[in-house]
Amino acid sequence: MIEPIDILISFIKVIMAMMWFLILALYLTWLERKESAVMQDRVGANRANIFGFRIIGIFQPFADAIKMFFKEDFTPKFSHKFLHNLAPFLSFYFVLVTIATIPFAGDIKIGEKVIKLQVLDLNIGILFVLAMLSLSVYGVLLSGWASNSRWTLLGGLRGAAQLVSYEVALGLSLVGLVMVYPSLKFSAIVESQGALLFGFLPKWGIVLQPLGFIVFFLAAMAESERVPFDLPEAESEIVGYFTEYSGLKWGLYMFTDFMKVLIIACLLTTLFFGGYQVPWLAADGFHFPWGGEWLMSNGLVVALQVLIFNLKVFFFCWLQILIRWTYPRFRYDQLMDFGWKLLIPLCLINIAITGIVMSFIK
């Protein structure tokens, strides 16, 4: 029996998670522009203002959005209208739904009610996210095919080949992790990361699965289709799958890119960096390994967890943008070599090592 209050809570959670996701993705465009500028000794976009207030260009994303809205939305005559229009929404949608499984913090207790700060605690969370990310490939394929132009077709083919081959590494790199924390459920994985190793080291994924982390990080970077893995888009010579898009639909693709960066940061945090876990912080406060204790109320603990989760996500966004603005692009054969000849063998080695170590410990 579902009570109306539960429905209301779920509804609020959905709205909150979506707002968090979309607004942060919007501001990621700003972060990218600013970070690349600071890296390259420039200042970056700082002119957009409201009533003369610039505040280091903080309104730039809105200016960009307005520009995108008022641009002509052009669908070429030779394209397949319906599919051409559908494709960006497919990509966007499938990336958007992944946020539902990410746990933002531990449980809040309000009176009798215990509320999970997670929209949907699926017991196949990891598989769900991987499946949705693979489904967003269809947006790429469709846009490449439905635009009916050779550049988009090339981009779409490259995109499909790249995404499908890195999908394998992405999935396999998580097998070791699933073996260590025997669960596919995000909340369970994060909870087991709160435990301690040898009595002081937080039992985070990075500690137990360093190789898995590296492979997952690289494969996920490739999934987000940004430089140095941006062959499907190839912004610099516009041989990408969204060559024929303009205005808002193009903006949607761009936005999906940033959402992917964000979701990858979320996944890295949740799976390998302890999610919302603060070292030595349990549900009732800090328990230090050297014996100290610092008890806190539930609300404070949750606030701290949300904060730390956001900080970790922010760090990984920063790292991804740093990588995007540091390296040149792979050649196509190097890209495929890298995926099939390096990452996938590494995944298999990782699984083997994990299995051997676990069999010794058990």
Add this chain to the structure above:
Amino acid sequence: MIKQIGFFIEIVKGSIITARHFWVNLFFHILKLFHIKTKRKGAATIQYPDVRQPIAYRHRSMHRLMKHKDGTPRCVVCMLCVTVCPSECIYVEAAEDPDPEIQKYPSQFIIDLTRCCFCGFCVEACPEDAIRMDTDEIELARYDKEELVFDLDKLLG
């Protein structure tokens, strides 16, 4: 294999360099935010319309025609600038000058800046030093193309 590891080290080094740039520049940006003056700046950017650099001495900007002391154009319609102009954007029409020493003066002198590439050949070619490109006017964007076609009156200033 050794080579690959070498590449990998260089790749990591690269990102350390960019990260260092990021943090050092960010530090100076933050100092500036708190109005702390430092010799080093976080960015090499010049905030152009607000802050202007002096224009270099030998720059080429908007054309102008030189005048005699009595205000008539110095141009003698030798057509050298018209001939040398690679963009074919100068149009000169001659009229007879009452002074037999000079013979000709321009009744029309039109420079179509929409085509001009600011090569400065016209200035080099002119035997009378009648045309120069030293007005310091470099912001030549206009809303209307017609406004960029300069005739004799405008060029004489």
